[in-house]
Amino acid sequence: MSTPFEAFFHDVGRGRDPRRFCIHHPPAGDCRAAVLHVSAFAEEMNKSRRMVALQSQAFARAGLAVLRPDLEGCGDSGGDFAEASWDGWLQDIASAIAWLQARHPGVPLWLWGLRAGCLLASAAAARLPASASAPAPAHLLFWQPPASGKPLLQQFLRLRVAAQLADGGGKGLLEGLRAELAAGRSVSVAGYQLPPALALGLEQARLLPPQPGQHVRWLELGPRTGAQLLPASTALLQGWPAQAMVRTAAVVGPSFWQTTEIEDAPALLDATLALLADAPGLAP
Numbered sequence: 085m086s087t088p089f090e091a092f093f094h095d096v097g098r099g100r101d102p103r104r105f106c107i108h109h110p111p112a113g114d115c116r117a118a119v120l121h122v123s124a125f126a127e128e129m130n131k132s133r134r135m136v137a138l139q140s141q142a143f144a145r146a147g148l149a150v151l152r153p154d155l156e157g158c159g160d161s162g163g164d165f166a167e168a169s170w171d172g173w174l175q176d177i178a179s180a181i182a183w184l185q186a187r188h189p190g191v192p193l194w195l196w197g198l199r200a201g202c203l204l205a206s207a208a209a210a211r212l213p214a215s216a217s218a219p220a221p222a223h224l225l226f227w228q229p230p231a232s233g234k235p236l237l238q239q240f241l242r243l244r245v246a247a248q249l250a251d252g253g254g255k256g257l258l259e260g261l262r263a264e265l266a267a268g269r270s271v272s273v274a275g276y277q278l279p280p281a282l283a284l285g286l287e288q289a290r291l292l293p294p295q296p297g298q299h300v301r302w303l304e305l306g307p308r309t310g311a312q313l314l315p316a317s318t319a320l321l322q323g324w325p326a327q328a329m330v331r332t333a334a335v336v337g338p339s340f341w342q343t344t345e346i347e348d349a350p351a352l353l354d355a356t357l358a359l360l361a362d363a364p365g366l367a368p
Contacts, residue, residue: 088110089108092108094180096176099172101160101165104180105159106152116192117193117363118151118189118192121196122205123155125286126240126276127274132341132361137317137355142336146293151179153241156170156176160232170285173285178212181212192365197225201339203286204289207289224291224299227304228305228339229302231290231319233285237283266280286328294324299330299363302330303332303355305339305340322349335349335351
């Protein structure tokens with residue numbers, strides 16, 4: 085069952101074109117919490133739009149307000165992907181948070197990331213200053229979070245390598261792409277002009293340990309019954325403080341952010357709501 089939403093352009097006040105396209109899902113009834121979605125990277129964002137919309141509608145029915153912004157150069161937002169930067173995207177997220185908190189003041193804030201969006205959400209939450217209206221840190225909801233951005237950048241660059249190999253080339257191409265980025269030049273990958281400022285930010289990004297009072301909900305998908313968290317995820321979580329308020333779940337479903345056809349993972353939708361049931365603002 086679909087829920088009402090509003091689409092609009094939000095002016096972030098920076099860049100050649102400061103308009104950022106946003107979709108706002110108002111809550112059904114009183115607002116219990118505010119959720120900002122931070123999207124996946126490049127084509128993964130496009131593949132994920134349906135699942136993100138379905139989860140946003142489920143959140144709205146549960147009394148959560150959701151804001152889904154397209155960052156600079158992405159989707160229907162202003163700017164050019166070739167001119168985007170990691171820090172610029174973090175500024176976009178901060179501006180979107182300010183809009184969301186002004187619209188829904190006094191409720192817990194959650195940053196909901198998918199893949200590379202988890203890294204952005206983690207960094208954005210760490211940057212948020214405490215205030216009288218928001219004394220608690222922003223909480224984090226992760227879908228398929230990577231421990232760092234380096235393997236995501238590597239995976240993205242390999243799309244160019246795969247295309248070249250199909251044409252009979254590709255030898256040494258990955259090293260060449262990295263050399264171009266290191267020299268401050270953009271590279272073309274799968275229809276995207278990747279700028280060095282964005283590539284370097286992604287490569288250096290890390291998931292940060294939770295702050296005191298910060299809740300984390302971590303969900304991953306696996307292909308078969310008995311799905312478990314990835315070994316890299318388990319290793320990272322074991323290194324976090326013992327008192328960290330983290331809950332995890334692994335469910336069966338397709339890697340919808342990279343499948344050839346658009347696919348759904350209904351178990352993830354249900355598991356996300358279940359994992360948030362005792363979270364700040366959502367506990368009975």
